Amino acid sequence: MAEAADNQGIGPSPARRWLRRTASLIIGAPLVAALLAVPAAPAAQAGVPAKTPTGSETVKVSLDTVSPSAPVKGDTLTVAGTVTNRGKDTITQAQVDLRVGSRLFGRTSIDTAAQRTGYVPGGDPAPLGGAYTVKFAKLRSGTSQDFTLSVPVDELDLGDDGVYQLGVSLTGQTAHAPYDHVLGIQRTFLPWQEEERDSRTKITYLWPLIASAHVTAETNSDDQQTPVFADDDLAAELAPGGRLEQMVSLGSQLPVTWVIDPDLLAGVDAMATGYRVKSGDTTVTGKNHAVAKKWLTSLEAAVSDSKVVALPFADPDLASLAHRGKNVSGALSHLQTATELAGSTVQTVLHVKPSTDFAWPVDGAIDPSIVDVATSAGAHKVIARSDSLEETGGLSYTPTAARPIGGGTTAVVSDARLSTAFEGDMSKAGSSTLAVQKFLALTLALSEQDTDEERSIVVAPQRMPTAAQAQSMATALHALDDGRWTKPLGLVEAAEAKPDSDATTTIPRSSQYPKKLRSQELPTQAFQDIKSTQVSLNNFQVILTQPERVVSPFGNAVNRSMSTSWRGRPLEAQQYRDSVRTYLQSLVNEVQIISKSDVTLSGRSATIPVTVQNRLLQGVDHLVLRLKSENATRLNLNDGGAVAERPIRIAAGHSQSVKFDAAANVNGQVQMTAQLYTEDGTPYGGEMHFTVKVSEVTPTVLLVIAGGLLLLVLAGIRMYTQRKRANADGTDGDNGGEPEQPSDPTPDTSPESRAPSDSGEKVER
Incomplete structure (x- = not known):
């Protein structure tokens, strides 16, 4: 009845309406709540601030200077840096202290200590205190303060020679923690050795001069073939303060082995003598000749008394060749060429004879295929790295770098810890200082390893260090100048050192090659x-x-x-x-057959001209132009054949018209194809097609023409007779004849001739 009443327009009773509203509220309440809750969650999440450092990470302690890096007795150690309050509260009664830990044994313990963060009660030593502190009344949130701590080394209570952990901490109070506690700490290492060791470790440090490619295949049209650069970015690296300028300036004062990509030398030498730079569709004159000349002069002086190793020209990617390229025919031949070019380039530019007997795969990662490719071009020494050629014999010390790996090849295994010591961001003083101190600590710990013989250790850093990384490396090497536990050695001598009989010589399998490095290879x-x-x-x-x-x-x-x-x-x-x-294809296309319009033959024989154009800046020779008739029955070439050939030789910037004899047999159209070939039969460029229209003169036509000629002759005789009679009668006679007939139109092909065309005409460019 209710439904009937609604349908009739009669409203429900008040009681029924109340029940409906109540039910709707009950059912809709969860839905409304859900709708309101959905946007509320992200809003609340967006309003949550980033986690604020607390505890012993509230203050960031940066150690910008540790001087001297490796002190001796009688020195004063100076540690300087910055403390920054990253917390919310102001720090009061702040005090910066120096802490000296116990001696660390072994390089593993150094690695472990370097990974520690935050203050460890009972694990970190007590502060020196006393006069060797710096105090701040307040350190507000977000602010920084510089500090300098100086202490005589004799006050540090250092014991036996070795590596000690050095820490700088900030202690203070906050409103939420009104008592003295450590709010920040930074640790580093302090190498300690009073006198020169009887047995010192020989350190070979590679100093790479390598850059990315900047020179294109294009050269200018002048006699000097001025090279064209893709950009002028190399100049910034050569300029004062630039990466390559710093490498030369710093390296000239260090006992290092220079590892040079000859392509870099060739590029800079080109800049010094004259170069051009691409700018859109054209090129402009390069303007950094002076910068390039100065850099080359500095480099030549720096390497005059140093060891130089030349990589193959342009530093080819050996791993990419081994894994992706060696199955492509001809790929390995480029490596041989690059190796041969290396020595001559370095000698020409720097006037020193380099060693070209070394191969350097990326990051020193090797496998059997990489070694095979590296040695295929004549290298007998492969620079590997210890995280690739890992020790499996349980040695308690780091073996000498050189070791035989079979086939007369020597692997020169660089130390992974030392080689990667400066790969991070060294632009900040704090990062550089920590890296330098750890590098020195690792070298001292290596020298203290239990072995009675001197060892030769190689350090192969990243291929293209930044200026900041180069400066950090130089700082570390200068700290070893006094030779207390190391002495320098050239790479050639390191490769010739007596191998350790217990060292690993097994090349890792291809499956062990790092996936990250494989993913970066050329396809x-x-x-x-x-x-x-x-x-x-x-x-x-x-x-x-x-x-x-x-x-x-x-x-x-x-x-x-x-x-x-x-x-x-x-x-x-x-x-x-x-x-x-x-660019190569554009040059190839400068020698081409000029497109030809259709040709009409109005006789039995004629010549067909084909023009070849040379827009290059040098002459071309050893080419053959081949013309082919697609219907030799209708139109044949070269005394009855379907194909005729003519040798081509054209001067620079000229064209040559080549004539082919043709004989027509049947009326109609014939497709012709012209194609250039090299002397060995290889097609050069594309085909050129045109049509010859044959209009052969038939016997019937000849009879008609003969009849016409006969009529003309008879008409001429009649005219002559009439004139003669008129003269005899003494009267002028009209010639009575028809006007002279024009000659047949000249055909667009010349009569049959075998005379060669002239040497060519100048091509307007």
């Missing part, structure tokens, strides 16, 4: 692109009268396409390869 497609470019270059150079003007710049560009510097930059690597291939 197989890169080597296929390089192969394609090389094939085009080979076909192009054989037609040139001066092939060396093309072979050298493109050969170097191909080597750069395999450079280790492309790791982590796949897009830039692809763009560089594409630019080399595109």
